[in-house]
Structure formats: C-alpha cells, structure tokens
Amino acid sequence: xxxxxxxxxxxxxxxxxxxxxxxxxxxxxxxxxxxxxxxxxxxxxxxxxxxxxxxxxxxxxxxxxxxxxxxxxxxxxxxxxxxxxxxxxxxxxxxxxxxxxxxxxxxxxxxxxxxxxxxxxxxxxxxxxxxxxxxxxxxxxxxxxxxxxxxxxxxxxxxxxxxxxxxxxxxxxxxxxxxxxxxxxxxxxxxxxxxxxxxxxxxxxxxxxxxxxxxxxxxxxxxxxxxxxxxxxxxxxxxxxxxxxxxxxxxxxxxxxxxxxxxxxxxxxxxxxxxxxxxxxxxxxxxxxxxxxxxxxxxxxxxxxxxxx
Amino acid sequence: xxxxxxxxxxxxxxxxxxxxxxxxxxxxxxxxxxxxxxxxxxxxxxxxxxxxxxxxxxxxxxxxxxxxxxxxxxxxxxxxxxxxxxxxxxxxxxxxxxxxxxxxxxxxxxxxxxxxxxxxxxxxxxxxxxxxxxxxxxxxxxxxxxxxxxxxxxxxxxxxxxxxxxxxxxxxxxxxxxxxxxxxxxxxxxxxxxxxxxxxxxxxxxxxxxxxxxxxxxxxxxxxxxxxxxxxxxxxxxxxxxxxxxxxxxxxxxxxxxxxxxxxxxxxxxxxxxxxxxxxxxxxxxxxxxxxxxxxxxxxxxxxxxxxxxxxxxxxxxxxxxxxxxxxxxxxxxxxxxxxxxxxxxxxxxxxxxxxxxxxxxxxxxxxxxxxxxxxxxxxxxxxxxxxxxxxxxxxxxxxxxxxxxxxxxxxxxxxxxxxxx
Numbered sequence: 001x002x003x004x005x006x007x008x009x010x011x012x013x014x015x016x017x018x019x020x021x022x023x024x025x026x027x028x029x030x031x032x033x034x035x036x037x038x039x040x041x042x043x044x045x046x047x048x049x050x051x052x053x054x055x056x057x058x059x060x061x062x063x064x065x066x067x068x069x070x071x072x073x074x075x076x077x078x079x080x081x082x083x084x085x086x087x088x089x090x091x092x093x094x095x096x097x098x099x100x101x102x103x104x105x106x107x108x109x110x111x112x113x114x115x116x117x118x119x120x121x122x123x124x125x126x127x128x129x130x131x132x133x134x135x136x137x138x139x140x141x142x143x144x145x146x147x148x149x150x151x152x153x154x155x156x157x158x159x160x161x162x163x164x165x166x167x168x169x170x171x172x173x174x175x176x177x178x179x180x181x182x183x184x185x186x187x188x189x190x191x192x193x194x195x196x197x198x199x200x201x202x203x204x205x206x207x208x209x210x211x212x213x214x215x216x217x218x219x220x221x222x223x224x225x226x227x228x229x230x231x232x233x234x235x236x237x238x239x240x241x242x243x244x245x246x247x248x249x250x251x252x253x254x255x256x257x258x259x260x261x262x263x264x265x266x267x268x269x270x271x272x273x274x275x276x277x278x279x280x281x282x283x284x285x286x287x288x289x290x291x292x293x294x295x296x297x298x299x300x301x302x303x304x305x306x307x308x309x
Numbered sequence: 310x311x312x313x314x315x316x317x318x319x320x321x322x323x324x325x326x327x328x329x330x331x332x333x334x335x336x337x338x339x340x341x342x343x344x345x346x347x348x349x350x351x352x353x354x355x356x357x358x359x360x361x362x363x364x365x366x367x368x369x370x371x372x373x374x375x376x377x378x379x380x381x382x383x384x385x386x387x388x389x390x391x392x393x394x395x396x397x398x399x400x401x402x403x404x405x406x407x408x409x410x411x412x413x414x415x416x417x418x419x420x421x422x423x424x425x426x427x428x429x430x431x432x433x434x435x436x437x438x439x440x441x442x443x444x445x446x447x448x449x450x451x452x453x454x455x456x457x458x459x460x461x462x463x464x465x466x467x468x469x470x471x472x473x474x475x476x477x478x479x480x481x482x483x484x485x486x487x488x489x490x491x492x493x494x495x496x497x498x499x500x501x502x503x504x505x506x507x508x509x510x511x512x513x514x515x516x517x518x519x520x521x522x523x524x525x526x527x528x529x530x531x532x533x534x535x536x537x538x539x540x541x542x543x544x545x546x547x548x549x550x551x552x553x554x555x556x557x558x559x560x561x562x563x564x565x566x567x568x569x570x571x572x573x574x575x576x577x578x579x580x581x582x583x584x585x586x587x588x589x590x591x592x593x594x595x596x597x598x599x600x601x602x603x604x605x606x607x608x609x610x611x612x613x614x615x616x617x618x619x620x621x622x623x624x625x626x627x628x629x630x631x632x633x634x635x636x637x638x639x640x641x642x643x644x645x646x647x648x649x650x651x652x653x654x655x656x657x658x659x660x661x662x663x664x665x666x667x668x669x670x671x672x673x674x675x676x677x678x679x680x681x682x683x684x685x686x687x688x689x690x691x692x693x694x695x696x697x698x699x700x701x702x703x704x705x706x707x708x709x710x711x712x713x714x715x716x717x718x719x720x721x722x723x724x725x726x727x728x729x730x731x
Contacts, residue, residue: 054573057617064731065576066536066568073477073529084726088693091728095450098529100473105447128694128723228692229659255618257659 024048026076026162029102031086032059033280034142035079035112037288038152041177043159046166055280058255060132060227064089072097075108076162079155082113085139110158113139116147119208131225143277144209145185148288152177184289188214188296195303201242202251203261206277214296219245222252222261230260242268248306253277273302409443409451410725414498417719424704424712430459436497438465440727448473454496465496465520477529487519488527488540488564489582490607490630501626501654501688503700503716507668507680508648512634513605514550519584521547521560536568544586552589554599560586574616582607588636590674601638603673607631624656634673646671662688671707678707696720 028049030036036051043049050071053062059081072078072093080086094103101108118137126133141147156174160167196215203222211218220241224234241247248270250261254277261272275295276285285291303309418435420427429435441453449471456465468483486494492509497516505516513519523544530537542562546553551560566580588601608631615624631649648670656662669681682704689697698718705711 054617058621061620063613063615063620064728065570066538066566066578066731067570067576070529070531070536073531087726088728092731095470095472096479098472098474098477098479100447103447103473104444128692132692255620257619257622 026159027074028077028079028159029071029075030079031062031081031090032142032278034148034278034288034291035081035151035155037279037286037291038148039079039155039159041288042152042156042170042173044169044173046163046169047159051280053278055276055278055285056254056282058253059085059278060088062086062089064093066096068093069096072102073099075099075102077108077110077158078102079110079112079158081139081142082111083118083136083139083141084134107161108158110154112151112154113141114154116141116150117144117209119212120205131223132227138205138208140206140277141209143207144213145181145188145292146213147209149178149181180289184292188292191296191300194309195300195307198249198303198307199245199247200249200251201238201247201264203253203256206253207251207275210295214299219247222250222256222264235260235264239264239267242270249273249302251275254281271302271306273298275299407443409441409453410727412440412722412724412727414438414440414496414720414722414727416498417721418503419717420714421717422712422714424714425710426704426706426712427714433459435459438496438498440725442725442727445469468525477531479527481525482523484520484522485525485542487521487542487544487562487584488525489513489519489562489584489605490580490609490632491611491628492630493518498720498722501652501662501664502666502684502686503698503718504684504702506630506650506652506666506670507682507704508630508632508650508670511670511672511680512550512632512646512648513607514548517548519544519548519550519560519562521545521551523559525562534569536566538566540564540566546586546589549589550584550603550605551586553587558587560584575612575614578609578611578613580607580609582609588638598638601636604635604637606633606635622656622659625654627651627653632670636674644676646673646676660690662690664688668704680704680706694722 025045026043026047028036028039028043028047030039030049030051032053033051033055036049039047039049052068052071053059075097078094080090099108100106103109104111118141120134120138122133122135122137126135142151152174156170159170163170192214197217198215199217199219200211201220201222202211202218205221205223205226207218210216220238222230222235222238224231242264248265248268250265250270250272252258252261252272252274254274258272258274264270265272275298276282276291279285279288279291281291282294285294414437415434416436416438417433418429419432420429421431435458437457439455439457441455442451444450449469451467451469453467454465455467456463464484466483466485468481468485471480474480486496488494490513492500492505493513497505505518509518510516521544523542525540525542527538527540530539540563544551544560544562545556546558546560553559562582562584564580564582566578568576568578570576582605584603584605584607586603587599588603590601609629611626611628613624613626629649629651632647634646634648635644648668650666650668650670652664652666654662654664664686666684666686667681668683669679672678672680682702684700684702686698686700691697696719698716698720700716700718702714702716703712704714
C-alpha cells in the first residue's frame with residue numbers, strides 16, 4: 001500500500017513537472033465587449049481576449065449558455081463590470097465553470113468597478129417598487145472615458161499578476177493608451193462644448209456617466225422606472241415635459257424597441273439617436289476610443305440638425 | 310427609598326421560604342424532625358444576613374449619591390460623563406454581508422373544471438419556496454431551498470457544491486433534484502407551465518420528481534465541437550420512483566448533456582439520462598418484492614431561438630422529453646411504460662408569452678392504461694419578479710375519464726435577485 005502511494009505520488013509529481021509552463025498567452029474572458037476592448041488595449045498580442053455579451057446586446061439579459069461554461073473553464077482571467085449588472089446570468093456560469101482561479105476572490109477574477117466613479121448610488125431605503133434599481137449604483141460606468149482609464153489600469157494590474165514577465169509590456173501599452181485617450185478626450189470635449197447643458201431624454205438609465213462627462217442634461221426617461229417598459233400615461237407626461245422644456249433628442253440603446261421613442265419625437269418634432277452603449281454595438285465602434293468617436297460624432301451631427309447650431 | 314422594592318422582594322423571598330416548606334410538610338402530614346428545624350433555622354439566619362448586607366450596600370450607595378449631589382450644588386465640576394457604550398464593532402456590523410442571499414417565491418394556483426383524478430383545490434397557495442444561497446468558503450458554495458406547502462415544510466433541495474475541484478469536476482452533496490432529463494431538475498416556479506407533464510407525473514416521480522439525498526459528480530468533457538457534460542449520481546432512494554429498503558441499496562442516475570450554439574441566436578441542447586434503483590412500487594400497490602428495481606431511460610432535446618438585439622422581446626423554445634420506465638420484479642409483471650411530451654413557447658411581446666404542450670404517457674406498472682392530454686397557455690410578466698399565467702388543459706385518462714380544466718397561476722418573488730436557469 002505504502003509503495004502504491006509513494007509511486008503514485010511520484011507519478012503525479014513527474015506529470016506535474018513534465019507538463020511545461022503554459023506557453024500559450026493568458027486567456028482573458030470578459031462579460032462585456034468594452035472590457036474586452038480595454039483588455040486588448042493593454043494586453044496587446046500577449047493575451048487572448050473574448051467577451052461573452054455582444055455590444056448590441058442588453059448586458060442585463062444575457063443567456064447563461066453552456067458554451068460560456070467552456071470559455072470560463074479555460075480562462076486565466078475573468079473581468080466583470082460588477083455592480084450587479086451580471087447578477088442574473090453570471091453566478092451559475094461561474095459555479096459550473098469548475099475553474100477556481102476565476103471565482104470571486106480568486107487571482108483571476110477582476111471586478112472592473114473598483115476605483116471608478118459610480119453614479120446614482122442609492123441613498124436611503126430602496127425597494128423593487130422603484131423598478132430594477134441597482135443597490136450598488138449605476139453599472140453603466142464605462143461610458144465615462146476617465147473611468148475607462150481606471151479600468152485599463154486595473155486590467156494592467158491583473159495581467160501583471162498572471163503574466164509577471166510581461167509587466168513592462170503591459171505598462172508600456174497602458175502609457176500609450178492613456179496618451180491616445182487623453183488626446184481623444186480633448187477632441188471630444190471640444191466637439192461637445194457648444195452643446196453643454198443640452199437637455200435630452202434617454203430610454204434606460206444607461207447614460208449617466210456619459211451625459212455627466214459631456215455636459216448633457218437628462219430630463220427624463222422613456223421607461224417609467226428602470227427596467228419597466230413604457231406605459232401610455234408616462235409617455236404622455238414625458239411628451240408634455242419635453243414640449244415644456246423644448247427637448248428634442250432621445251438617446252436609445254440598440255436593443256430597445258424604437259416604436260415609443262419614435263412616436264414621442266413625432267409629437268415634439270425631434271429626433272431619436274440610436275447610440276452605441278458598448279464597443280461593438282455598431283460596426284463603426286470596434287474599440288473603446290472609436291466607441292466615443294462614433295457616439296460624439298452622431299450626437300453633434302444630430303444636435304446640429306435639430307437645434308440648428 | 311431607592312432600596313424599598315428590593316427589600317420588599319427580599320422579604321417576600323424570606324416569607325415564601327418559610328411558607329413553602331411548611332405547606333409541604335403539612336401536606337406530607339408528618340411533623341418536622343429536629344434536624345429539619347435546625348436546617349430551616351440556619352437558612353433563615355443566612356437570608357437575614359443577606360438582607361442586612363443588601364441594606365448596608367444600598368445605604369452606602371445612597372450616601373455616595375447624596376455626596377455627589379451636594380458637590381454639584383456647590384459648583385464642583387460634574388462627574389465625568391460615562392463613556393458611551395462601544396459602538397457595534399465593525400466586524401459585527403459588516404458580518405451582515407456574509408448573510409446568504411434570501412429570496413421567497415410564492416406560487417398561487419387556482420383551478421376550475423372537473424377532474425376526478427385530481428385533488429387540487431380550487432384555490433391555494435400551493436408552494437412558498439424560500440432560498441438561501443451563499444458562498445461557503447473558497448472551495449464551496451451552498452444552496453438551500455425550503456418549500457412550504459399544504460403538506461408542511463420540507464427541504465426541497467439543500468446541497469453544497471464544491472466548484473473548485475481539479476480535473477474539471479463539480480461535486481454536489483445533499484438533497485437534490487436528480488439530473489434526469491430537464492423538467493425533473495427544475496423547481497415548480499421555473500417550469501413554463503402551471504403543472505408538470507403527464508410523463509413526469511406517471512413515470513418520473515409525480516409532483517416531487519426524483520428528489521433524493523445523495524452525491525452528484527459531473528465533469529466537462531473538453532472538446533472543440535460542443536459543450537459536453539457527464540454526470541453520475543448516487544442517492545438513498547426516498548421518492549415515488551425509488552425507495553431504498555436498506556443502506557446497501559442505492560439509486561443511481563447518469564446523464565450526458567451536449568449543447569451547441571447553432572448561430573448567435575439559436576442553439577440545441579440534447580441529453581440522455583439513465584436511472585436505476587430499488588423500486589418504490591406505486592402508491593396503490595407498493596412492491597412486495599424487496600428486490601424489485603426500476604430502470605428509467607430518458608432523452609431530451611431543446612431548441613432555442615433568441616435574437617440578441619431583441620433579446621427582451623422575442624424568444625422561442627421548443628422542447629421534448631421521452632421517458633421509458635422499466636420495472637423488474639417477481640410479483641409485478643414488468644413491461645416498459647413509455648411517455649413523452651412536446652412543448653413550444655414563444656415570446657411575442659416584452660411581457661407576453663404563449664405556448665402549447667402535448668402529453669402522452671402510459672402508467673408505470675400498468676402499461677395498458679395510457680393517459681394523454683394537451684394544454685395551451687398564456688403568460689404575462691408585469692416584471693421579472695411577477696408572472697401571471699392561465700392554462701387550459703384537456704386530459705384523456707387511460708381509464709376513460711376526460712377532464713377539461715382551466716388553471717390559473719400567480720408567481721411572485723421577493724428578496725435577492727436570483728439568477729435564471731438555462
């Protein structure tokens with residue numbers, strides 16, 4: 001018996017020594033395409049990156065498909081948005097992933113919301129009567145480029161932990177991204193400066209970080225409450241309010257039905273803009289910086305048309 | 310007179326101390342012995358002494374208080390304010406974050422129409438399920454589901470999952486719904502109908518299904534073509550299908566599940582299941598043969614369509630399950646009972662789902678009786694925490710009884726946001 005144990009221990013040891021250190025680049029899996037885009041910015045060709053949700057998909061309602069389990073099983077690093085965005089679909093996938101590294105608290109689990117600016121943190125009692133409120137703040141925080149910078153920095157930290165040999169490479173890529181992002185921000189700020197304080201309506205509460213950063217004033221939502229579909233009475237009230245405040249533009253995510261927003265802008269004589277809430281949401285937004293390029297360009301064009309300036 | 314209530318209380322104790330033994334001895338009808346008297350006397354002396362001590366203490370305290378009052382009146386600095394009680398230590402306050410996620414899902418069910426084979430009440434809160442779910446430690450998580458219904462409170466499921474094992478293994482231990490087919494694994498509130506299909510009722514353990522205590526080990530079979538998972542389970546049988554007569558007789562369940570994305574929006578989910586164990590017989594005729602066994606074979610297939618851009622408005626799910634139930638016993642002539650259902654559900658608006666199901670199943674232990682039926686239903690979701698469902702069900706039982714029923718259901722959920730099953 002003793003010899004059996006020692007020989008099998010020796011065999012195990014031999015096997016573990018024989019299997020070479022993984023030469024393949026670390027596998028990074030993200031819940032959304034924005035995180036994948038930021039990981040690509042800093043990880044370059046030293047990592048492989050894949051996102052579970054697509055950019056044109058509502059990230060609250062992703063189906064926990066078993067094909068994601070395979071991807072999670074082989075992942076070295078999982079990056080999540082956190083703040084309960086993935087609460088309805090990620091936990092069972094994580095349990096079934098059979099991957100200890102990427103479990104919350106594990107070395108390969110990164111919650112990208114650490115250190116970013118979170119808006120709409122609830123104060124006081126919250127109940128489901130308020131709709132689908134997120135108890136730990138609005139999770140659409142990646143739509144502020146300053147937050148994008150923080151996320152990229154966090155990813156560098158996580159990548160350096162799993163691939164320490166490439167730390168200098170990741171740092172250098174981050175410095176490059178930081179510089180390009182800063183240049184782009186100057187461009188975006190200049191483009192949006194004439195429209196500071198412009199009042200808009202959005203479909204869902206997906207845009208607080210974006211509108212705060214670029215100085216837009218959100219006066220209402222097509223949804224009566226977060227996650228609750230538009231109701232006739234709320235729509236009538238919204239039309240009246242938009243007329244009163246002369247609001248002409250509604251920002252909509254690509255995964256919502258345009259019927260109600262279209263009928264509202266017909267009444268107020270405005271325009272619906274389908275923005276890309278995530279990288280990959282449209283063909284012209286393949287990376288994080290181009291996502292803002294696309295949205296800012298679309299917004300300024302629309303404002304020019306609708307506001308005549 | 311601060312001390313007076315205390316003194317009165319002490320006096321009461323002394324008096325009772327005298328009175329009770331007296332009554333007891335009076336009831337006993339015997340005169341107390343000299344020894345007993347001496348003991349009582351010493352007891353009284355002791356109490357007197359305690360009383361005197363107490364009075365002395367209170368006098369001392371009163372004096373101290375009077376001193377302090379005098380000092381205050383004389384303008385002396387007030388005595389130090391006693392430090393406030395220490396705030397709840399941070400560790401105790403934040404320990405709440407370790408509380409499990411708690412949710413309560415209630416199933417209010419109504420039925421109209423005649424069905425001699427059903428004892429379902431016209432209206433009833435048929436189940437209130439409370440779930441407690443949390444991570445146990447870096448190696449495991451736990452899921453507990455308590456179901457309260459007309460029969461009382463029971464553990465519907467309660468298991469620990471070791472999800473950090475090496476080798477692509479996942480180990481569960483506790484009471485679980487066995488991985489036999491699809492419907493058997495789902496809780497009542499997670500199935501798309503108000504009832505379970507006839508094949509489940511007849512061949513796979515009735516309303517409760519195969520839900521037993523045991524262990525479950527599953528493994529991913531890595532390949533680049535499809536998701537493939539193999540599961541093996543061992544249970545101590547205690548259901549309508551399996552009943553372990555002794556420790557050495559366990560029930561075993563095996564399942565292989567394959568899944569593949571056909572396109573971004575469509576996928577196919579196929580499974581084969583097998584179960585073997587000591588037979589529980591039927592409720593009407595429990596098996597007399599202790600060596601009687603039941604074997605179950607199952608096949609299931611699900612096709613799903615959900616376009617990503619319109620995921621909250623449109624989806625289609627078509628599912629079928631086929632089950633063969635083969636009892637083997639010396640006293641029950643066993644022939645294979647076969648049953649299946651086929652169902653389809655379509656979401657046609659953000660809050661509306663419509664569907665239909667066809668049922669057909671022989672009865673276990675009497676394959677000459679074949680029940681069949683069909684249902685159509687409509688579900689309205691005010692929100693994801695609330696579902697209202699109406700179902701028309703027509704059943705043609707093997708013994709010639711026909712039933713037309715309308716079922717009505719409200720499912721409502723409070724508490725933590727549960728994840729959806731796939």
